[in-house]
Amino acid sequence: MYGSPSATFAFFACSFLLFFNDYISIAKAEDKNTYLSKRRSLLQEEWKITTGGGVVLNADELKVNSILMKWKAAEMSEAAKPKGFFPPAYNFMTVKAKIEESDVFRFIKKMPKGAALHIHDTSMASPHWLIRNVTYRPDCYMCIDKTGQLLFRLTKSQPVSSQCKWDTVNQYRSRSGNSSLFDAYLYGNLTIFTDHPAKAYRSQYEVWHQFGSAFQAVEGLVFNTEIFGAYFEQALTELYADNVQYVETRALLGPVVDLNGAVQTKDWAVTVYNEVQHKFSKQHPAFFGAKSIYITQRSKDLVSMMSDVKEAIRLREKFPDSVVGFDLVGMEDQGPTLEYFLDALLYPSQNGIKLPYFFHAGETDWEGMSVDANILDALLLNTSRIGHGYAIMKHPHIRKLLRERDIAIEVNPISNQVLMLVDDLRNHPAAPLMAEGFPLVISSDDPAMWGSTGISHDFYEAFMGLGGAWANLATLKKLASDSIRYSATGQTEKAALYKLWQKAWDVFIKDMLRQHWP
């Protein structure tokens, strides 16, 4: 690029390969032709193995691809100029608005993306919805403890504590004298969002601290019988608006309390999720539904973990259609490791019980330290998928075995960036994973925590930042269809989900053609 003949913006491998050469003919023609023919083969070989390299686009899709790639080429060649600006190279929280101006982003937003397979149930719906619909309730109380942590509670009677002064949120808001500033303050505490992440968070520990703090605040609002179902419905509404057809949530399942403080069972939470998703799918036939992966915090001892594993087994047996497996959450670097919980995690297989695992593993930069072996234990414990797997490129042997077993990595590019594993997403390990066509799905982890919704922003980052200039509509189609392939749906369900997505895809292609084909 940048002004030299061969260096104009070039996708050197797409589904439509162009190899126009107009060199001054100094080289002997036959040698050069042999060279160029070898070069073409290599490029085709490279493209063939990437994510989407095996997808054959039909005539309409090829047209839509050419529309998409025109936009992409324009955006990337502009970005690659000396004073250019490439959003995936910068912290998402600072470039969200810029991304949303992009034609490529708008295309992706409308595109049926299949399934969101790695998304946490208490960070799916917009905090603005919580602020508007929960914090203005007369029974919504808050306090700020000595560490500065915001706590919320919905209750019939004023909570009392010697540690923390409880008032209704409305009282706090009214005392503040400025509702909109106060609500912005709430938003800041319900998320990790900031315009200046580099200043706000100087280490992974600092951003994880705020991350944990925001979850604690959100859960005070969500884990109440009055809100729990409505929040989930709002989450499904946002995913549906983002053109996602199906979701598997990482679900804490409470503890949910009622307005009298009575604690509900996890069974209650699962039942509410089921009712909400059934109703939602009925109202929106283009939405397929939702299932839960039961999760627990990793920061506990082995005995508690054993209880959690048994609880997961019980829930899965009681709700075989909606609780599909088990996972551990929390900052992996802080431990403990999967190996530490081995006795608990081996319990199901040792007792002939099937409990699918969907382990977070390898969400770390610390190669060779104990945390880094989680990815190995996830493999040995027969995980169904791997959450993040950020460390996978540093484990070629494990990677080979995972691939042989067709175990997909759940890639959450924005999460890894804002939680400070990587700055420029072009250095994210999913770039080489996509280049070698490793099984993977794109998801958003905790979109509400950093001002995202659904999975479109993450798809945009993957398409522009991880897939390189040559990633095209075939890549996107593969990512969407693989999200169905690697979902924890039964055979019949999977076929139905695939059909539903394909229908939405075909409509999308027709719409794009109608709107953008000359």
Next chain:
Amino acid sequence: MYGSPSATFAFFACSFLLFFNDYISIAKAEDKNTYLSKRRSLLQEEWKITTGGGVVLNADELKVNSILMKWKAAEMSEAAKPKGFFPPAYNFMTVKAKIEESDVFRFIKKMPKGAALHIHDTSMASPHWLIRNVTYRPDCYMCIDKTGQLLFRLTKSQPVSSQCKWDTVNQYRSRSGNSSLFDAYLYGNLTIFTDHPAKAYRSQYEVWHQFGSAFQAVEGLVFNTEIFGAYFEQALTELYADNVQYVETRALLGPVVDLNGAVQTKDWAVTVYNEVQHKFSKQHPAFFGAKSIYITQRSKDLVSMMSDVKEAIRLREKFPDSVVGFDLVGMEDQGPTLEYFLDALLYPSQNGIKLPYFFHAGETDWEGMSVDANILDALLLNTSRIGHGYAIMKHPHIRKLLRERDIAIEVNPISNQVLMLVDDLRNHPAAPLMAEGFPLVISSDDPAMWGSTGISHDFYEAFMGLGGAWANLATLKKLASDSIRYSATGQTEKAALYKLWQKAWDVFIKDMLRQHWP
């Protein structure tokens, strides 16, 4: 790590593997033992394929390894704490002093590292040497042009120009009123060094601009018959002090002028290099010598490139023992690409002439754009090694072919970081390359440009940041011996170089044992 039983700092694969487990025995012993045995095998399998995994350390080396790994474990476990600080995660220019306090660094500094195979001849010796020994000369002139570019010239008579006011550096210095501040100002202009790189350089283009500007300034001082040989001798002195045994420089070979402005031939420059290195090796029998890879700027047209290729052929034929090949330099993203120069680069092979290539290729984050194909053309043009190859992980097919042909990547971690391809070096592609034992050597590219000397800082970054916690003395030994293996030395020379390095290595091991073994 961080306080849980299994999570204490652990190198999970070293040459001495420890698998102590003291779990509460809930799991059935036989199943768990099977699991742990599989786990051990996997860890061993992973270690075996890493860089150094195949090296068998002798008894003395194992002792030295345990000394080294005690230091490394202490430094890494400290760094991994919530308020810890891990130098490879930060721009080298901001952590150089911190690195130099490290026991691991001091160990590496003393260790015989073999060959520096990717280092540019005008950025090998300290700019402080240039400032002290050249800029105080009465015949050393400088001017500052309209763009703020510092230019130097050594000449018998005052240079005259309507564009730029030439004075001796001494006049400038004396007018400044503060010699040490003035010399610091010179240092700033002869390097890209700054305490605040994030503020000074907001893009790769900005840092490359200063990089080019600093080279222009340096070359004004070095490319003079009075200085050229002395500068090279100083470069060898610094490499030797850094315990490097042999060097292959990327050499521009001028144009060097004398004090009357008469331009010397490239043959003159090669002859000076040969004289200096022969004399130096004679004075320092533990130093093996130096060879040159003739380089030219890539920012030119095809006809000029053809002349350069022919010049390279001529120089190699005339100096078969010291000019070993040809390469193109300059910001790859700015182009042109290798493909653009195909007619020139095919010329030797088409005419039955052997001209080994040592191409810079893949020094880019722009996957799928035309620049990204350089790595493919380097392969097709039968490059002997690849400079940087930063993009290689995004080209699995090319990587496989390069590996089959045993073509090594010259990794320059600090260069890639300060020139802004990556921030945290744990995200550098050489981490996965080392994990899969891909042939590679560690070098320093342009150490003088960012306040480094020799290759020890880069070895430190590779050992701590790229190799992960498990990289140990076997890793370092492999990196050092591979630098000899992939050098462009003839068979007899290589054996002699290897012998010389082995001797230094054995002395080093004995010294370490004497100093640090209890």
